[in-house]
Amino acid sequence: MSVIDSLRRPEHTGENRCLPCTAVNAAFVAIVGFALGVLWLPAGFVVLAIGALLVYLRGYVVPGTPSFAPRLVAAVGLSGVFEHDDGEPRQSDTLDANVEPEVMLSTLLDAGVLVEEPDGLFLADDAREEWESTMATLRKASDDELAEAVATALPFDAEVAPEFDGISIDGPSMSVWISRPQAIADVATLYTVVERSVDPMVALSATEPLRMFTEVCPSCGGVVEETTVRNCCGGTAGIYDSPEHEVLGCAECGAVVYEFGDE
Template sequence: MTTLDGIRRPEYTGERRCWPCTVVNVVIVVAAGAALYVAGYPLVAGVVAVLGLLGIWARGYVVPYTPRFAPRLAAALGLGDTFGHGDTFGHGDGPPQELGGSLGGDADPDAVVDTLLRADVLAEDEAGLYMTDEFRTRWRDAMEPLQEATLDELAEAVMGVRMDADVRAERNERGEYVVVASHDGNRLHDAWLTRPVVIAEVAGVNALAGSGLTREAQLVAVEPLRSFLEACPDCGGPVEETTTVDCCGGPAGTAAEPDHVLACTDCDSRLFTFPTED
């Protein structure tokens, strides 16, 4: 392996390169080089410019915390549409909760874990929580018939577990979703669910049948269960934990602060967003 291979960041370059972040970094590097040149340090200016541009080419960006400020700066300068990221930076007319939401509502995480431990869905040892082999097999078997389902068929499957909600299939320029509309008090709450999330959560509810959990408990459990996925529920690709978003090469969706997510490395689908630590 060459020295250059050691500094490459393929997750931020090639097809996964974020061009607004690249442009912002190039501008900063060129400005720094120009300032050093004007200050009377032409050799240093040349070295800074060459090393900076090489770093951007190999690593995606060289300015620390670029994913935190570059998307907002690019959007403020109107660069989102220029580089084909209009919807990404501004979220356009797309779904308001495209990469969030679940079949169930919010619940106390500790209470959910206790419930799943008592139901032998999860187990715990000195290394932490893990999913039992028996339940993982049931969950995987429940996903299989859903993987070939059409979007409309997935919406029907959601209706079967959320009979209290209005469910519809939604197709737009950004993708395919199952929208679950339910009332939270006096407020209508829409959850926009991607195919992998629908497959994982409907299969999760079905796999939890017979575990002694009420339907309400099953629905609130399926979102945290997604954090234990070992393969994409839709394409079957491997998954990994990452902190990147669409900016600088990660799974779709951009936020002011990069999310810590579980995502498929083959189809780039976000499968779970880990809670932000206070």
């Protein structure tokens, strides 16, 4: 491994590069470089050259940039300049089923999928075990195999195909696109819930709320935590109106697993 390779941070460069982070750091390097250049020209050049190289290789040089640069850029009204214009990443749709939330909730409680404790609702241990092991199996599936699993799990006939790194579903009452992590979680929900004798349409309506209980990333098996969509470089940055939109996201791959509603 060369010195250059050891400096590289692929998680913050290439297609993961966060444009606000890069711009803020390039400006920082330029200001410091010019300020030093006024005092002693060679020092200014050295700082400019090294700073530019580091921003190129590592995405940023100022520690903690990902936590403040997107907000800083938004605060000065420049976020529009960095809009991703290639149409991706896309925002995942929800599999909706026209079932009253109260009906869904009481059905899941009766079936033992959810349990009510004094401090709130929880996913039952055996349901979680089955849910997570189904996700682990689906995680290894190819895009085509995952599309087939979605088609099999859906309680209606639909055209299901891999599209834009996710799954498109064209059915009698819905035409939606869901991300790969969501497809994995939702198929696992359908299997786990229907297995407990719940009506398939009620199970379908449970796919979104159950993602709130995710602890393991459907996509990579990493740790899922509460975060905001702009907390990390690249990934989902740029597709949401509100930079502070709260989500359950994967700390490792950046997958968005559940989006909290705006309150």
